Amino acid sequence: MRGKSEKIWADIDWTLIIIYLLIVTLGVSNIYSATYNPEHPGLFDLKTEHGKQIIWIGISIFLGLIILFLEGSFIRKSSYWIYGIVMFLLVAVLFTDPINGARSWFSIGSFGIQPSELGKLAACLALSAHLSTITVLRTRSKSGFGMFQLKNLFHTHWKTMAILATPAVLVLLQPDAGTFIVFTSFILVLYREGFAGNTLLFLLIAVIIAVITLVVADNSFILPVLKIKMGGKFGMLLALLGMGLIFFLLIRYFVLKRNRPPLYRAMIGSLIVAILFVNFIEWGYSTFLKEHQKERIDLVLGKIEDPDGKGYNINRAKAAIGSGGFAGKGYRQATLANASQKHVPMQSTDFIFCTWSEERGFIGSLALVLLYTFLLIKILSIAERQRSKFTRIFAYCVAGIIFYHFMINVGMAIGLAPVIGIPLPLFSYGGSQVLAFSLLIFILIKLDSERKIVLQ
Amino acid sequence: MKNTDNRKYIIALFFVLVSLIFIVRLFYMQVVDDKWKERAAQISENKITTYPARGIVYDRNGKKLIANEVYYDIHVIPNQTDNPDSVALAKLLDISLEEYTKQMNKARDYSKRKPSELARQIPPDEFSGIALELYKYPGFYEVERTLRIYPKSIGSHVLGYMAEVDSSDIKKDAYYKSGDLIGKSGIERSYEEVLRGKKGVKYYLQDAIGLETARYEEGKYDTVAVQGKDISLTIDADLQEYGERLMQNKRGAIVAIEPKSGEILTMISSPSYDPNMLVGRRLGKNYSKLEEDTLVPLYNRATNARYNPGSTFKLLMALIGLQEEVITENTSLPCRKELLGCHNHPTARSVSDAVKMSCNPYFYVVTRKIIQQGKYKSHFKDAAVGLDIWADYLHSFGLGVGLHTDFPSVSTGVIPTTEFYNKEFPTKTNPYGEYAWAFSTIYSNSIGQGEVELTPVELANVAVVMANRGWYYYPHFIKEIQDAEIPEIYKKKQQAKVSPENFEPVVEGMWRVVHESGGTARRAKVDSLDICGKTGTTENFKTYDGRRRQLKDHSIFIAFAPKDDPKIAISVYIENAGFGGTWAAPIASLMIEKYINGEISDSRKEQRILDANLLPIEIVK
Helix, strand or coil, X not given: CCCHHHHHHHCCCHXXXXXXXXXXXXXXXXXXHHXXXXXXXXXXXXXCHXXXXXXXXXXXHHHHHHHHHCCHXXXXXXXXXXXXXXXXXXXXXXXXXXXXXXXXXXXXXXXXXXHHXXXXXHHHHHHHHHHCCCCCXXXXXXXXXXXXXXXXXXXXXXXXXXXXXXXXXXHHCCCCHHHHHHHHHHHHHHHXXXXXXXXXXXXXXXXXXXXXXXXXXXXXXXXXXXXXXEEHHHHHHHHHHXXXXXXXXXXXXXXXXXXXHHHHHHHHHHHHHHHHHHHHHHHHHHHCCCHHHHHHHHHHCCCCCCCCCXXXXXXXXXXXXXXXXXXXXXXXXXXXXXXXXXXXXXXXXXXXXXXXXXXXXXXXXXXXXXXXXXXXXXXXXXXXXXXXXXXXXXHHHHHHHHHHHHHHHHHHHCCCCCCCCXXXXXXXXXXXXXXXXXXXXXXXXXXXXXXXXXXX | CHHHHCHHHHHHHHHHHHHHHHHHHHHHHHHHCCHHHHHHHHHHEEEEEECCCCCCEECCCCCEXXXXXXXXXXXXXXXXXXXXCHHHXXXXXXXXXXXXXXXXXXXXXXXXXXXXXXXXEECHHHHHHHHHHHCCCCCEEEXXXXXXXXXXXXXXXXXXXXXXXXXXXXXXXXXXXXXXXXXXXXXXXXXHHHHXXXXXXXXXXXXXXXXEEEEHHHHCCCXXXXXXXXXXXXXXXXXXXXXXXXXXXXXXXXXXXXXXXCEEEEEEEECCCXXXXXXXXXXXXXXXXXXXXXXXCCCCHHHHCCECCHHHHHHXXXXXXXXXXXXXXXXXXXXXXXXXXXXXXXXXXXXXXXHHHCCHHHHHHHHHHHHCCCCCCCHHHHHHHHHHHHHHHHHHCCCCCCCCCCCCCCCXXXXXXXXXXXXXXXXXXXXXXXXXXXXXXXXXXXXXXCCCEECHHHHHHHHHHHHHCCEEXXXXXXXXXXXXXXXXHHHCCEECCCCHHHHHHHHHHHHHHHHCCCCCCHHHCCCCCCCEEEEEEEEEEEEECCEEEEEEEEEEEEEEECCCXXXXXXXXXXXXXXXXXXXHHHHHHHHHHHHHHCCCCXXXXXXXXXXXXXXXXXXXX
């Protein structure tokens, strides 16, 4: 047996540490450029955002080192405690004074911390702890739906639901819709763990139907042959029925007679669900969403174009990225996404990708996208080499959250996702997110370093 | 486990797929599609145009005719205002409430943080009143801009006016951008390119509000505005001012030219207006007022009105007759009133006599001899050939062919030619045709009636040729251009096709017109100035209520002085004033005396002119 101190360093995944350090370093240099203020040119000036970012990174690495010296089992055992403390903070933050209309900050002097970022960490730990203790009911009794299955599903999953829903709802109360959406990333984990088998597939189909519904809802069509004018929703329903008919004919002519009834049932059931879903989406869109949220969605769907009005942010962001060209304008040469011009809003936080892309061009954008992709794949490979179920689940949680942030943040900047204000992990300016993501990664490194000794 | 193990690949694939979509999208945006680069430039770059000061215009003696003056625009920054009383503010700025509301709404729509124009080009005299109150309205402030001022308030027709470019100006010359000012008439127009200088451009980077943050490429593409050049005109400001005083309450024109240089000393068209009326925001209001005036003050009679030259034309008939040797200086012809009506006078025993007494039948015969020289058997062909000889002489005086004056839209008179009578007389649609007319058809031209028409500038040029005994320079306004030469065309002597010795008897006649009893312009005499002149009186008609009515005659006089060393040549044309010797002659003499002596010896003569109101149109028949 090797000595304990030896053990800590021996199985640490240095690649992950290097990627981590690379991202935070690039992040600081980019924040420096994005927010450069000639009156505060110093790198460690605490009045500047990059200065604060450095402090937060320092704190994070310090806490990360402490984590490395802890026992993995201690972390696992503390999961629910941490979850409890963070849930308390999430409730407590609702009683603070709102900043920009949301109660999401605890401020200490010029520093502020968002407990919602820690909420993700807490949810990861608690979910890993919970899922690693239950065995999955993977045998399917019968295909099809019944009350029994639903009941069974509820009994096995109520705790999972509670763990995820509590922070999600608390975050939504702040309100912070962006972080709320991130909580849906845990579906990936459930999928991997076999809990949400076809959920992901259903979700994908649902998203496609929802998007098409939203795009066509306001339009009206004239049927080519019959010259009948009809609303978009009606057309959508007609299309679904048409698809149902095609499936019916396919089953009728290509499937053996004895296998047909369950397929018919499934088909009719899906059709009903789909039709209800279309109506629900349209109703939900017009009833629940606020005007600015509708506009954001409409902008992404391309239903409205408004470069100087509601589309201002995204238009400026795209112009900044697009103008970067192949090789970029050079470090601190951005003409749109920089502090003195202010064409791109929030260019150090939500739209940090713009400064990077404008200054580094396609080469830089490519490098950064590949860096994150590499990070994600690395975390997946770490997850898959674990014998500890806790660690594997935790790793998938980390990957899912980082992936969501990356997908929404970059997708938003290049106009592929609606404007949802969430940071680019470890790269955007923001102490809470740096702290939260650093802790996630360091905990993962610690748990991973014990992969050879833990048998659970 | 087998069932879910594949899912790790699905998840990894999903991650990679999203990244791939991003990379393709980024490649498209950053490398393929230039739309975003253009939009970025549109967003982050801007330029400001710097306007140079326009050139100053001086008269021949260095007196300022056109200078630059600070006018004021009122700007507003909507979010700095505190709900001003719009009625009071509109009244203060002297704009209508609708205009105020319209401009304020436009400003708010444009930007709440950036300044917009509310009222523009307020003259300094009006602004001094506004300035006292404006400080009470936060968010409103004045911005200076330079516009023209005409310190002497004279020569409106010569100097012209400026206005904002219209779409045709922009189309013609890409130099102009919407909102720029351009010379629209007169000197401002003809020397626009000299006076305007060159606009400068400054490129800069702007922030989201539109405020400048940095120079673009360290000013590599910036250009400095080049100031407009100053010019001096040939105009004599004092003479111009005096002439305009004399022409008050009269319709007509005066053109005075220095014979030995072709420099236009004075050009007056009456009625006129104060050129300062057409500057800044007064322009629109005043322009329509002037446009509606029945006396058409905007019309430049001196360059654009074509008049029958009347008896002044006889000088040219005499010269051509002598040159063609169809008469000699001592040709004596009886006053045969059956040929043409005439006043009672002794028989003209020489060319000089005929000029002095302005005998109509005499010049009828002279002109017939020029045109019907009897070289061809056909009376008609003879006239056709003769008329072209006649017209050719007149063209050599610069008549009917253009005098190349440096002035926009100068009209050219009509010297009828054979082609004209063949194709355009009496109407274009139904002309007489070739060899269908002879002198008997066109004789009125011999006494300056009929088809011949000259502008006051051309008429003055006749006086110039008389003064120089056979040559002239193209009449022009430009005397000096800062750092440049005046156009070559004005330095080249033009020759009339009549030899100098043939001028002497005619000039002698002109001297006798003024100085001898029986001369038609005794009122033009000024002691010691040796003024030589010729009167003209033309019948004219106008259709009123469907009937062709004869109006009071136009009064005409052309002159030069002194006889032997001419310093000034002049044409005076007064519409519907009567006999040439009664009004035009004394006005011409006053102008000559003022120019040569600087003062008037006969104040009663001057007062008579100043008091005269010849504006009402009298219908004779």
